[in-house]
Amino acid sequence: xxxxxxxxxxxxxxxxxxxxxxxxxxxxxxxxxxxxxxxxxxxxxxxxxxxxxxxxxxxxxxxxxxxxxxxxxxxxxxxxxxxxxxxxxx
Numbered sequence: 001x002x003x004x005x006x007x008x009x010x011x012x013x014x015x016x017x018x019x020x021x022x023x024x025x026x027x028x029x030x031x032x033x034x035x036x037x038x039x040x041x042x043x044x045x046x047x048x049x050x051x052x053x054x055x056x057x058x059x060x061x062x063x064x065x066x067x068x069x070x071x072x073x074x075x076x077x078x079x080x081x082x083x084x085x086x087x088x089x090x
Contacts, residue, residue: 015052015055018051019059021044022059025062054074
């Protein structure tokens with residue numbers, strides 16, 4: 001398996017995890033239950049789950065009023081794409 005395949009598969013898996021975490025956190029927020037830490041959501045983004053977290057933000061309208069998420073998650077995604085390009089993976 002080459003590096004691009006590894007990145008694509010890893011990103012898909014982490015994006016699914018990020019999307020599900022955003023759904024769970026939104027549902028818990030509505031019910032005033034224990035929440036997922038913001039740091040966990042950012043770590044998931046940093047581990048190539050940023051597409052799923054970003055998609056979950058807008059699909060569930062969750063964390064869209066938090067500037068750290070509105071600007072942070074797209075910034076993480078941009079840095080990841082730039083790094084993949086810089087290291088000739090894409």
